[in-house]
Amino acid sequence: MSTLIENVYLAPVVGPEIESGYIRIEGDRIAELGAGPAPDAPGATRTDGGGCLATPGLVNTHHHLYQWASQGLAQDATLFEWLVALYEVWAAMDAEVVKGAATAGLGWLALSGCTTSSDHHYLFPKGRGDLLAAEIEAAREVGLRFHPARGSMDLGKSKGGLPPDVVVEELDDILAATAEAVDAYHDPSFSSMLRVAVAPCSPFSASAELMTESAALARAKGVRLHTHIAETLDEDEHCRERFGLRPVDYMEKLGWLGPDVWFAHAVHLSDADIGKLAATGTGSAHCPSSNGRLGAGIARVSEMLRRGANVGLGVDGAASSELTPMAGELRQALLFQRARYGPDALSARRALELATLGGARNLGREAELGSLEPGKLADLVLWPVRGPFTAAVADPVCALVFGPAPPPTLVLVGGRAVVSDGELRTISQDEAGNAGVAAHRRLTRLARERGVAVDGGSAH
Structure with a gap:
C-alpha cells in the first residue's frame, strides 16, 4: 500500500518546517518527505493536503478510560474527596462498562488527533469479567496504538490506604495477573499496536x-x-507523614526512578525533584485540564524542560477532565505555563513536541513515533488550518495550538485512516458515542444496586 500526501504544510517536530511539501507512505511507514511537488509514485493513493497542517499523531501518555462512564x-x-466519592461507584463496573467507556473514550481521542494512547486501569473488582481484555478489544476496534498500564491497589482503608477494601487486590494476585497480562498482550515489535x-x-x-515487586517484575x-x-x-x-519522605524521594528509595519510568502529573516538585527526574531520565505526563479541574495546581513544566527532564501530555480520566480532547491539551499546557511563568514559558512548537x-x-517509542521522519511509523494528522476563519492566523502551528484545534481532516495510524473528513472510519461514530452513554447508564444502575447514591454533582 502506497500513499502520497501532497501540497501540505509540514511540521515534522524534528527538523525544519516545510511550507508546501509532500509525504510518501509505504505500508505502515513514512518513506520520504520533502519540499515542493510530490514525486511520481505509480499506483499510490494521492491525497491533496492543501490548506492543511501535517503533524505527527498525538500521543496520550495518561488516561483512565473506564471513567468515561462516571x-x-x-x-x-479535591482529588482525595473526589476519589472517596467515586471509588464506590467504580467498584460496580464490569467488563461491559469498561468496553463501552473505552470505545467512546478512544473514539473521542482519535477525533482530536490522537494516534497512540496509554491507559492506567487500576481497579479490578472481583467477579466483574476481564476488564483489561475489554479495553484492549475496544482499542483494536477503534484502531489506535494502545499502551494499557496494568494498574493495581493493595492498600485499602483497613491498612491505612485511601481506597475502600472492596476495590483492592492481594499482592500475590496482582503480581500473577500483571505477569499474565504482559505475557498475553505485550508486543515489543517496531510496528506494535499493543x-x-x-x-x-x-x-x-x-x-x-x-x-x-512491580518494579522487579517490569524489569x-x-x-x-x-x-x-x-x-x-x-x-x-x-x-x-507515612514514609518520612516527599513523593519523589520515596520513589527513589523504592527503585522507581529511571529511563523506563514515567509518572503521571508530577505537579508539586522541588528543584531537587526536577534534578532527579532529569538525571535519571524519568519522564512525566502533564495533565493540565485535570489538574485544573481538581484544583491540584500547575506543574513546573517549563522548568522541567529547561533542565532536561522529559515531559509528555495526558488527558487523564474523563471523570476529572470531562470531554477533554487530546488536541486541547496543547493549548491548556501552553496557557497554564504562561499564566504562571510568563509569555516565553512555553511556545506553540514546544507544546506540539510535548504532545x-x-x-x-x-x-x-521515540524511534518509532512522535515525529515525521523517513523510517518512522506513518502515524500522522492533517489539520485544516486554512479555512474561512482559521486562515486569519498566518502561522499554522500557532492556529493549531493557540486556538481551539479544528477537527482533523485525516488521522492515519500506520498508514490506515482512522479518521477522515472529521469522521471515525474504523467503527461507527454514533455507535462509539452511544456505547459511552450505555456504559454510563449501566454503571449508574449497578452502583445504585450496591446502595451507592449517584447524582449529577456527587456520589455517596
Whole structure:
C-alpha cells in the first residue's frame, strides 16, 4: 500500500518546517518527505493536503478510560474527596462498562488527533469479567496504538490506604495477573499496536512491597513502569507523614526512578525533584485540564524542560477532565505555563513536541513515533488550518495550538485512516458515542444496586 500526501504544510517536530511539501507512505511507514511537488509514485493513493497542517499523531501518555462512564460527579471536590466519592461507584463496573467507556473514550481521542494512547486501569473488582481484555478489544476496534498500564491497589482503608477494601487486590494476585497480562498482550515489535506497562496506582493506595515487586517484575519482563506521583499537596503531606519522605524521594528509595519510568502529573516538585527526574531520565505526563479541574495546581513544566527532564501530555480520566480532547491539551499546557511563568514559558512548537515526541519518549517509542521522519511509523494528522476563519492566523502551528484545534481532516495510524473528513472510519461514530452513554447508564444502575447514591454533582 502506497500513499502520497501532497501540497501540505509540514511540521515534522524534528527538523525544519516545510511550507508546501509532500509525504510518501509505504505500508505502515513514512518513506520520504520533502519540499515542493510530490514525486511520481505509480499506483499510490494521492491525497491533496492543501490548506492543511501535517503533524505527527498525538500521543496520550495518561488516561483512565473506564471513567468515561462516571463523568460529571464530585464536581467541586479535591482529588482525595473526589476519589472517596467515586471509588464506590467504580467498584460496580464490569467488563461491559469498561468496553463501552473505552470505545467512546478512544473514539473521542482519535477525533482530536490522537494516534497512540496509554491507559492506567487500576481497579479490578472481583467477579466483574476481564476488564483489561475489554479495553484492549475496544482499542483494536477503534484502531489506535494502545499502551494499557496494568494498574493495581493493595492498600485499602483497613491498612491505612485511601481506597475502600472492596476495590483492592492481594499482592500475590496482582503480581500473577500483571505477569499474565504482559505475557498475553505485550508486543515489543517496531510496528506494535499493543504494549503493556506495569502500574501500581499511587503511594497512598499501593504498599511499598507492591511498588518494589512491580518494579522487579517490569524489569524482568522488559516493560515500562508507570504510577501517579506528586499530584496534590495532600499527597505530599501523606508521604511525609507515612514514609518520612516527599513523593519523589520515596520513589527513589523504592527503585522507581529511571529511563523506563514515567509518572503521571508530577505537579508539586522541588528543584531537587526536577534534578532527579532529569538525571535519571524519568519522564512525566502533564495533565493540565485535570489538574485544573481538581484544583491540584500547575506543574513546573517549563522548568522541567529547561533542565532536561522529559515531559509528555495526558488527558487523564474523563471523570476529572470531562470531554477533554487530546488536541486541547496543547493549548491548556501552553496557557497554564504562561499564566504562571510568563509569555516565553512555553511556545506553540514546544507544546506540539510535548504532545508528540515527548509522549513517544515516555512510552519508550521515540524511534518509532512522535515525529515525521523517513523510517518512522506513518502515524500522522492533517489539520485544516486554512479555512474561512482559521486562515486569519498566518502561522499554522500557532492556529493549531493557540486556538481551539479544528477537527482533523485525516488521522492515519500506520498508514490506515482512522479518521477522515472529521469522521471515525474504523467503527461507527454514533455507535462509539452511544456505547459511552450505555456504559454510563449501566454503571449508574449497578452502583445504585450496591446502595451507592449517584447524582449529577456527587456520589455517596
